[in-house]
Amino acid sequence: SSGSSPQQCFSFCSSFAMALSGILTEAEIAAGLQSCQAADSFDYKTFFVKVGLNSKSKDELTKVFGILDQDRSGFIEEEELKLFLKNFSASARALTDAETKAFLAAGDSDGDGKIGVDGKTAFSKR
DSSP: OOSOOHHHHHHHHHHHHHHHHTTSOHHHHHHHHHTTOSTTOOOHHHHHHHHTGGGSOHHHHHHHHHHHOTTOSSEEEHHHHHTGGGGTOTTSOOOOHHHHHHHHHHHOTTSSSEEEHHHHHHHHHO
C-alpha cells in the first residue's frame, strides 16, 4: 500500500506528544483544545494562552516550532497549520480554511505564505 500508514502517523503523533509534554502539561493542552472544539472557533491568541505557550521561553517556542514544521523546511506552511491542533491530540479537528488563513496571516511577517521561525515567536508574544 502506498502513502503513509496510520501506524506511521501514530508513531509520529506520539513522538510529537512526548516532545510537547516536556514543554506543556496535559491539562494545558486539554484546556487549549477545549477552547476551540467548534468549527471556526479557533483563535490562536486564546489557544496560546490556554496551553501556556505565551509564557514559554524562546528556546521552548523554537522546539515547538520544530515539531510543527513536519517537513523540516524551516517554515510552517498552510498545510501544516491546518493540522495544527492534531499535533496536540490525534482526535482534534483540522482547522477550517478561514481559521488556517487567519492563523497564517498572524504569523507570516513577510507575506510569503508561510511562517518562519521568527514569525512563530513574534506572534506568540503579541
